Amino acid sequence: MTEHKNYARSTPVNCLTFAALSLLGLTSTALAGRVEETFNTDFQYGHYSESSERMAVDIFDLATSAPLGKAMTGSVSLVRDTISGASPVYNVRAKGDVTQVLSGASRNASRSDCGKSICDQRDALSGGLSYFFESSSLSMGGGFSQERDYTSRFINSTFSIDSAKKLTTLNIGASLAFDEIAPTEQFGGYIRNRDCGELCSKTAQQYLVGVVQVIDKNSLLQNNLTFSYNTGYLSDPYKKVAVFDGDIFTNLINDNRPREKFQWAWLSQYVRHFGDLNHAALHVDYRFSTDDWGINSHTTELSWHQPIAAGWLLTPRVRYYSQDQADFYRAVASSNSTATVVSSDYRLAGFGAVSGGLKLSKTLNTLKHLREAKFQVGAEFYEHSASYQLGGNRLSDFADFSYYLFTASVNVKF
Amino acid sequence: MIIVRFLAMLILALTLIACSPVLPRQRGNLALPQMALTTDALEFGLRQHTAFSKEAASGGYGGGGGGCGCN
Numbered sequence: 106m107t108e109h110k111n112y113a114r115s116t117p118v119n120c121l122t123f124a125a126l127s128l129l130g131l132t133s134t135a136l137a138g139r140v141e142e143t144f145n146t147d148f149q150y151g152h153y154s155e156s157s158e159r160m161a162v163d164i165f166d167l168a169t170s171a172p173l174g175k176a177m178t179g180s181v182s183l184v185r186d187t188i189s190g191a192s193p194v195y196n197v198r199a200k201g202d203v204t205q206v207l208s209g210a211s212r213n214a215s216r217s218d219c220g221k222s223i224c225d226q227r228d229a230l231s232g233g234l235s236y237f238f239e240s241s242s243l244s245m246g247g248g249f250s251q252e253r254d255y256t257s258r259f260i261n262s263t264f265s266i267d268s269a270k271k272l273t274t275l276n277i278g279a280s281l282a283f284d285e286i287a288p289t290e291q292f293g294g295y296i297r298n299r300d301c302g303e304l305c306s307k308t309a310q311q312y313l314v315g316v317v318q319v320i321d322k323n324s325l326l327q328n329n330l331t332f333s334y335n336t337g338y339l340s341d342p343y344k345k346v347a348v349f350d351g352d353i354f355t356n357l358i359n360d361n362r363p364r365e366k367f368q369w370a371w372l373s374q375y376v377r378h379f380g381d382l383n384h385a386a387l388h389v390d391y392r393f394s395t396d397d398w399g400i401n402s403h404t405t406e407l408s409w410h411q412p413i414a415a416g417w418l419l420t421p422r423v424r425y426y427s428q429d430q431a432d433f434y435r436a437v438a439s440s441n442s443t444a445t446v447v448s449s450d451y452r453l454a455g456f457g458a459v460s461g462g463l464k465l466s467k468t469l470n471t472l473k474h475l476r477e478a479k480f481q482v483g484a485e486f487y488e489h490s491a492s493y494q495l496g497g498n499r500l501s502d503f504a505d506f507s508y509y510l511f512t513a514s515v516n517v518k519f
Numbered sequence: 520m521i522i523v524r525f526l527a528m529l530i531l532a533l534t535l536i537a538c539s540p541v542l543p544r545q546r547g548n549l550a551l552p553q554m555a556l557t558t559d560a561l562e563f564g565l566r567q568h569t570a571f572s573k574e575a576a577s578g579g580y581g582g583g584g585g586g587c588g589c590n
Contacts (some may be wrong), residue, residue, distance in 0.1 A: 149561040153569060166561050227587060255588030263581075272541060284586040313581050317556070320538055322545040327556055331578035372579030374556060378548040386553040392579040402576035410553035418553065428575050452575055464562075483562065489573065510569060512562055 143476055144171045149514035156507045159207070160190040160223075178235045184250070186227040189219040194295060195345040196449050196503065197354065198437045203503045205451070208293025208343070222293030227252045231259075241266040257284045263313075276329075278313040288342040298342040298359040307337035315372075323378040328371070335366040346449045350440040360448045362433065363398065370394035386410040399432035400453070403495065416468040422485070423461050427495040430455040436501065451504035457493025460485055462510075479516040484509065 151164035163186070170180035193205040209222025218224055231248025247260035261280035267273070284307040288297040315329035344360035372392040379385045392404040408422035431453040433446045462485030469478045486509045491501040541549075548554065557563045563580075571577050572589035 147561050149565065151565050164565060166565065168561060225588075250587060252588050255586075257586040259586075272538070278581055280581075282586050286588065307586065309586060311578060311581075313578075318538065319541055319549060322541045323548055325549060325554075325556075329579055329581070331581070333578050368578060370576065370578035376554055376556065378551065378554055380548065384548070384551060384553070386551065388558075392576070394576040394578060396575070398575075400575045402574070404576060404579075410558065412553065420553075420558075426570075426574060426576070431575070452573060458574070464559075481559065481562075485566075508573075510566070512565065514559070514561060 142172055143518040145169065145516065145518050147514060147516045149512060151510060151512045153510050154508060155190065158190065159506065160188065160192060160508075162189075163187045173234075176237045178237075179233070180235075180246075181232045182230070182248075184227070184229040188225040188227065189221045189223065191222050191293065192343070193451055193504070194293070194343065195347045195357065196436050197347050198349055199352065201352075203436045205503060206347075208295065225253050227255075233261075240269075240271065254287050254289050255284065256287075257282055259283070272319045274317040276313065276315040276317070278311075278315075280311045282309040283307075284309070284337075286338060286342065292343050295343070295345070298340070298345070300340070300359055300361065301338055301342045305338035305342075307335065307339060309333065309335045323380070325376050327374040327376075329374075331370045331372075333366075333368045333370075335368075336364060339364060339366060340448070341450060344448065344450055346435065346438050346447050348438045348440050355440050358438070358447070360450060361446055362448050363446055366396055366398055368394060368396035383412050385412065398453070400429050402426065402428035416470070418466045418468070420464040420466075420483075421462070422464070423459075424487075425457070425459055425493075427457040427493065428455060429494075430501070436503070451501065454491070454501040454504055455494045455498050456489055456491045456501055456504070457495065458487060458489045459493055460487035462486070464512075475517055475519045477516075477518040479514075481512070481514045481516070483512045485511075 146169045147167070149164070149166040151162075151166070153160070153162040153164070155161065165185045166182070168180065168182040170178055173179045191207040191209045194208050196203050196205050207222075227250055229248060229250035231246060233244055233246030235242055235244040242265050244263045245261070247258075249256065249258045259280060259282040261278065263276060263278035265274055265276045285304055286301060286307070287304045288301055290297060311331055311333040313329055313331045315327060317325060317327045319325045340362040341360045345357045346360060347354060348356040348358060370392055371394075372390065375389045377387045379387065386409075388406075388408045388410070390404070390406040393402070394404075395401045404424070404426045406422065406424040408420055410418060410420045412418050431448065433444065433448060434450070434453040435447050436449060436454070438444075438447050462483060464481060464483030466479055466481040470476070472478055486507065488507040490505045491498050552558060567580060568587070572587070
């Protein structure tokens with residue numbers, strides 16, 4: 106009986122939350138349990154640029170959402186990515202040192218229309234509807250994205266339910282993507298892998314269950330568990346593996362990964378308000394993920410949201426990421442090995458990454474026909490290095506690179 | 520049975536750390552824009568997409584917005 110009394114004192118039904126969750130591809134910022142009352146339009150420009158003139162991407166993103174009647178919100182989003190540059194194809198080893206070979210490195214490499222070995226454009230359209238009940242909401246969405254050689258069609262759904270006094274929110278979500286790859290014949294001086302044929306496909310499913318809990322009037326905690334299952338052609342038709350017999354190059358074979366991947370991830374996100382510091386907020390995230398390809402990863406991120414005078418907000422952020430290498434990853438393969446499943450993709454190697462960013466935003470509430478307008482600019486610098494992996498390693502330091510990401514956006518509510 | 524009760528309370532404890540009652544009139548701080556779990560949806564989407572293209576981990580946050588041939 107005493108045990109029951111102690112538990113009742115901190116029962117969840119006394120807590121309340123209206124935490125926003127824009128999950129699973131939806132860009133709506135509707136709060137769980139309440140219809141968004143304003144029309145919102147957001148436009149964002151982003152520029153991504155890797156070191157050594159590898160990849161550069163320009164991103165244009167337009168999203169709009171509006172209330173539809175008393176209990177529904179609709180949203181639409183358009184994205185265009187313009188991609189150009191070079192990408193590692195395989196690695197070679199000489200005198201014990203491994204180096205990457207980038208697309209376009211060969212003297213015979215043809216330059217694509219944008220002047221680099223890789224030129225592509227990705228357009229994506231997605232939409233969603235959210236319906237709000239008394240203490241729960243249901244969101245459904247879908248869309249497609251198209252590149253020269255890659256098409257993805259996806260649907261998603263999230264159900265959120267608040268507890269009696271709304272201090273706890275349970276979220277259940279599912280998403281499904283059907284991807285088709287029709288590889289281009291040549292890329293950066295190489296002939297693409299034949300195992301894909303004219304068209305190959307991939308299906309990705311992801312399921313989420315999560316709880317958002319208000320801890321007190323200044324803090325809340327989100328815990329999510331996700332499970333994903335990918336099946337189909339999961340290899341990269343433009344990547345190869347060099348086979349060596351000691352220091353002698355003998356063959357170039359296809360990037361060949363398993364046809365299935367299971368992945369689990371756990372995320373904990375803590376948000377805390379500091380009234381004494383001009384209503385600053387601290388966000389701390391930790392995510393662990395593990396898959397059956399042998400990759401375990403840790404991600405941790407901290408951001409500090411500091412309001413400065415009159416509508417200005419400054420947000421510094423740091424992030425640390427570390428992953429193990431995949432079981433079938435090899436920088437270069439050995440001619441002694443009979444393994445058929447092998448990849449040299451630097452993204453399957455063991456490495457760590459440290460990034461830091463800063464964002465500045467200005468909100469205006471006194472405009473004539475608009476309820477609110479917000480302008481934001483941000484920059485982030487990211488460094489990928491084998492030595493940053495937890496425990497450190499020098500094995501894949503030939504794949505070290507960095508990038509910076511610049512974003513600017515305008516958000517309007519009316 | 521004792522193990523089941525213990526596990527249930529452990530799971531609850533993990534999500535209810537020192538939870539204290541919050542009345543509706545006290546919810547003002549939690550509703551501030553900087554307190555949202557995702558403060559900037561478009562920027563979040565872009566950063567997740569970038570991370571997904573360069574790292575093996577995915578998930579946790581949700582974000583099943585379709586795949587890409589990202590290189």
